[in-house]
Amino acid sequence: MAKDDHRDLFPGALEMMVLRSLKRQPMHGYALVQLIKRSSNDLLQVEEGSLYPALQRLLKEGLVTAGWGISSTNRRVRIYKLTPAGAKHLQREVSSFERMLEGITRVLAPEES
């Protein structure tokens, strides 16, 4: 296994990004990975496969639903859709994440002179 320099995501981060992406529009796994990579400007190195366990968790908790469909490139793909519960969950997660981020930022901010 190759050693990566990238940071591990904190628990729940991947789920949050998946939910956020799905809020924009339903899509399948491969598209999700590409979207996350692209929108983070490749800052976040997500191991592509790790998406799937995360999706299974979301499915199990009823935050997303999945169904087989045909992609734009004409492939048979499994398309994930955000449920209302998922949307609510996302909102909660984002706001709690923002609070946390704010806290961390304040601590890390250079002291005012």
Add this chain to the structure above:
Amino acid sequence: MSWLRGLIFRRRMYGDLSEEIREHLEEKIEELVAEGMPRKAAEAAARREFGNVTMLEERGREVWQWPRLEDFFADVRYGTRMLRKSPGFTAVAVLTLTLGIGANTAIFSVVNAVLLRPLPYPNPEAIVLVVETVGKTEHNPVSYPNFLDWQRENRVFRSLAAYAESEVNLSSAGNSEHVPCEVVSASYFELLGAHAILGRTFVTNEAQTPGGQPMAVLGYGLWKRAFGGDAAVIGRSVQVNESEFTILGVLPPGFRGFSGQAAIWVPIQMRDVLWPETARFKLLQSRDVHWHRVIGRLKQGVTLNQAQDEMSAMGAQLAKAYPEANRDRGVAVLPARQSLVAGLRTPLLVLLGAVGCILLIACANVANLSLARAIARVHEMAVRVSLGASRARIVRQFLTESLLVALSGGILGALLAFWGLKALLLNLPVALPYYADVKFDFSVLAFTTLAMGITGLVLGSLPAWKASRVTPAESLKERAHNSGGRRQGRAAGTLIVIETSAVLLLMIGAGLLLRSFARMSQIAPGFKPDHLLTLRVHVPNHGYTSEQRRMLGQSLVETIEETPGVDSAAANTADPFVWDGISRAYTIEGRSSVPTSETDTVYYHEVSPGFFKTMGIPLESGRDFAPQDDMNAPPAIIVSRAFAQRYWPHQDPIGKHVKFGLFDSPQPWMSVIAVVGDYRYHDYLRNPEDTPVFYGALLQSQNVGEISLLVRTKTDPAAMTELLRRTIEDFDPRIPVYSVATLDARLAEQFAKGRAAAYLVTLFALLSLVLGVVGIYGVMSYAVSQQTHDIGIRMALGAQRVDVLGDVLLKGMRLVALGIACGSLAALVVTHLMKTMLFGVSDTDPLTFSAVALLMIVVALAACYIPARRAMKVDPMVALRYE
């Protein structure tokens, strides 16, 4: 059904997941190919980007599982498969544990029944025994007036009850039967929580008027047997010891009184009606006649210590108030169970310890096997680790496997115990306390489960620890055989030491018990037990004048002596090894009164002329009683050598005078006419020198109640039983005969307990020895097979075969020696606890210790020799090529 739907759903989910991942990879590959990458490279790149496909898919699936549980089931399935794949290992491991757990379950279920399960009375923990103490000896019977004072004055007992066990002759409708009986105070039944199922039990005032209420309560068994379970029996009259008693009630099945024997109960105040011949002793009025047993039920919240304090104070007070009767006497409050389990506690705990050792050895053996297997499976583990199995998961896998083995062993062991226990109890010549119903209840089940669980964990942890330290990269490169060596060696070495210590400990215990038993069997009883039969008869109260009663023994003896096959016969008031005879206060002429603490250890028997000759007891000086020594002759006594030694150490005892009672008693002086040898007639293991006896003539007896006939036969005494019973029945059909046995059988009973303990512990010790030897052999063989390569190199470099042999032996024997040292040290501590089971052997008997150690060395040497010889025969060429 929802779980079923869940399962089907899950199956579909898994399918979706795999397909989805496959599609993902395809899409990626196509994209990369479209970008101009060759297909092969694209496939590799796609996989690299994706990560560990198998593992991630597995993680995805796990979301839908109860991971722990499902891992567990997977482990169980996998473990079962692995165990089935090595049937040899599985069979040996399961069999070993079956023996270990089976033996533990069997012994524990007896311990549980005897020592742990509550007594069969309501709130049994509040029931205590109250006894009088004399000096250091507890368990002394209580005088009735003392009991009444305790009952009246104490503040710690909700109730106190007095009782005495005895036997009565019960006749109704022409049938006569000798049955065990208890005479009890009124509070007795209420205290034990026994309620009549028919009629009622005694009420207070019925048990208080002497001779006033001839009433009896029947036990369930007797009621069914003698009265056909007829409910109309209440109010009917029966003859108890030839006096009319009215049946008042019937007690529930299973209730046999605190003695555990009784079939009929009579108010304590009726005792003089039952036994008029002892009426003159005034058992219920005399403070200096200590006769009754007392049980008490503590008030709620009162502890044993509080009760003891209160009763000690009361004892001191009563000793002050009645110095003559209560001098040196105190009171002790004991847990009820204590008297009931008497001599069983230590042997049972020793047995439990013994089977515990066996389980330890069994575990060590199986652990060693598992360890060897774990090392053989290092490769397998390395593969699993590199495929992404976590170490915790591998540890769990091993634990699951060992728990599977333990579980199989446990279930088979429980079955073995179940069947074995029946055989064991049938063959044990030891009577368990009456309340002990040995069965498989919850505690036994819990114990077995616990033993199983601990065994499984102990077994699994060693190989699991070993396997969890597997480093895949190394293990996959080099094969297991070399890397295993040292650490395996240390763990296996420890196992040898543990096994040797445990085996040694058990063998020393067994050795001590066997030597004790040998000592017991060597005891000369002081009489000739062969060809001796004893029968006990009850002398009827009515229809005999007191002169006839006195003569009865002699007449019976004469009748029996005329029976063909009888060599000689005699009578004694005491029953050999069953009833000690009585202790009576006596005074030696020229001395002050003998203190109670001393008279309590001296027995008084009344015997017919010819008793000593029939028993084969030597007459050391003087003459035996003659038929002329009757009421018209001056009173005579014969004393045992111990009695003579105690009071006339350097004088001729013949012609000395002794009388009953204290120094001022009006009893006539009796002359000593003979000294006889000491012999064991009471507790077989007690030194007869410590229990002096003096004998009165039966023909001069002041009262005759029950007498034992001793018959020396020309042929097999047991075969004479029926003939003698008939002879006595022809003599007078009203005389019941009971307590019939050969003296040989009585003697055997005396050391039955010692023998049973010795045999059982020896059985377990041998089992442990076999297991231990197998274990040592196994470890050493394995070590040799692991070192074949090293040995080959050494030989190639010029080592002599003998050196190799010596090395292996030395290595093994060093561990064994360490084990022997540990085991001996442990034994020094442990054997001390079994002191009460030993007879004539010190608990640190050097002979036993060294003999057992020697045996251990010889056996261990043999166990090490076979693998050592194999090592010696290693062909260096073959060993090196093996690489």
